[in-house]
Amino acid sequence: MVSRQFDLVILGWGAAAFSAAIKASELTSGGATIAMIGKGPIGGTCVNVGCVPSKYLLEASHLAFNPRHPRMPGVGAVGPKLNFGKVMDGLRAYVDHARSAKYEEVIRHYPNVTLIEGLGSFLDERTVKVECPSGGEVSGSQVIIATGSTPTVPKIDGLKEAGYLTSDTLWNLNELPRRVAIIGGGAIGLEMGQALLHFGAEVTVVEALDSLLPQGEPEIGEALKERLEGEGMRIHLRARVGSAGKSQDGKYVEVITHAGRHQVTVDDIIVATGRRPNTGTLNLEVARVKTDERGLIITDRTMRTSSPGIYAAGDCVSKTLFLETLAAREGVVAVSNMFGQEAEIDHRSATWAVFTYPQVAGVGLTEKEFSRKNGSCSFRTLSLANLTKASIMGETDGLVKITVNPKDNKIVGMHIFSPSATDIITEGAYAVRHGYTVEDIIATSHVFPSLSEGVKLAAQSFIRDVSKMSCCVE
C-alpha cells in the first residue's frame, strides 16, 4: 500500500479546503506540501450544487417574471418567451465554467497541492486511509477536516417510492414542473420555490415551524410570507407531510395542518429540510475528534478540534450559520493558527442572506436575541415605504431593522428585506464588527436616492419620525 507524507492533509475539496490550501501555500511561498482529499466534483457544494446554480436559477426566473409584472404606470406587461431547457443548459454550462475558472484552473497554479480523489478516513491522529482505486495512506504533520455536508431527507411514507429532488439534484431538470411541493420553508426551499414560481410553476411550501426564516427578525419573515403569497405561492406553516406517493396525475403529498389533512397533487417533490455533516465515515473516534449530537465537529474559535494538530472548517463544524463565506474564513483561521498566527472566527459579524426577490440579509443579533441576553434593547424598523428609491421602484414591501445596545447606542444587529439587501448588509457588517453607533451611520454619506439610504433612515429613526422628515435632513 502506498504511503505518502505531507505537511498538511486536508479532507475535502470545497470552499473551506481551498481557502486553507491557498493560505498555507501563501504563508510558505508554496513550500508546504499539501494533500487535498475529496470525492465528487471539485469545489464542493457552493459552486456545484449550492450558491452558484441557485443564484443563476433565481436571476433567470426574475428575468422571466418581472416583465410580466411591471411596477410603474405606463409600462405594460410583456411575457418573455421561456425555454426552460435552455435556461438549465445555461445554468449547467455556467457551473462548469465557474468550477473550472475558480477551482480547477486555480489549483493548477499551486504545484505544492496534490489532489487525491477518494473517501478518506482516519487510521490515527495523523494518518488517513483513502478509499480509491489506487488505495493508499496519507499522513500529515497537521490535518484539516473540511468535508462539508449533504441534504437530509426525512422519513416520510411513500416519499422514496414517489421520487423527489433535493438541492443536489434539482439542477438536472430539463422541463419545468407544472406543480411543485417543497418540504421545508428555509432559505433553500424558499429560493428554489420562488425561482420555480417565477418561471410559472404552482408552488406549495410545507414548513414545520410557525414562521419563515425564524433565525431572522419576525417582521421580515412575515413580510416575506406576504410577498410570496401575493405572487401565488401556497405556504403551510406549522405543517408536515404525512405521506407521499404516485397518483394518476403525477405525485401527491399529504399535508397535515391544524385544520386537518389534505392532498396536494404535484409533478415534483423537492425536499429542503436541512443538511447533515459528512463526518459519519471519517472514523473520527480514532483521531479523538469530538462531535456534537448532530455529528458536527466541535471546535473552538481558532478552529482547533479536541485533538491537537487537527482543525476543522466549513459546513462539518458545529455552529449556527452554514455559509460559504464563513467556511472560507474558517479555513484561513485554521491555517493561521497552525502557523502560530493567532486568529479567531468572528461569527458575530458574519452576514447571511436569502436570495429571494426582494432579498433578505442579516448580521448580528436580532432584537429578541439581544434582549434575551441583556434584558433590554433598543431597535427601530424602517418601512421601505419611507424610502424614496424604493417608492420610485415600486418596491415598498421591505424594511430595515436596526438593533442597538441601549447603554452605548452601538449597533448589535441589522436585518434587511429589500432589493439588493445582500449588497446593503455589508454596511451592517462593518457596524457590528467595529462597534459603530447609529450616529456614525447618520454622519456617513449615503447616495440619494438609493436603497442603501434605507440604512441611514433606519438609523435616523432612532432620533426622529422619518415619516414626517424631508428627504434632505441630515
Add this chain to the structure above:
Amino acid sequence: MTSKNVELRVFVMTCDNCARTVAQGLRSQKGVEEAIVDVRAGTAEVTIEDSVITPEDLLRVPIFGERSHYKALVKRAE
C-alpha cells in the same frame, strides 16, 4: 526541569544564512536549549525546557512572526 525535543518544518529557507538566522532566532528564546536547522530538509530540531516554552510557542517567536518571511509548523514533539 524536563526537556522536550521538537521537530519543526521550516519554510522559505533558501541558504545557509537563512538556516543560521532561524537557528539564532530560536536560540535567543528563553527556554530553548538548542536548535539545529537543516536548510535542505527544511527542518529544525529544537530542544526546549517545556515548563518555560511549549512547542506551539516556538511558532510565535519573532523569527516566525507575521513580518518575517520564515514560517514553521510543528512536525513532531516528544
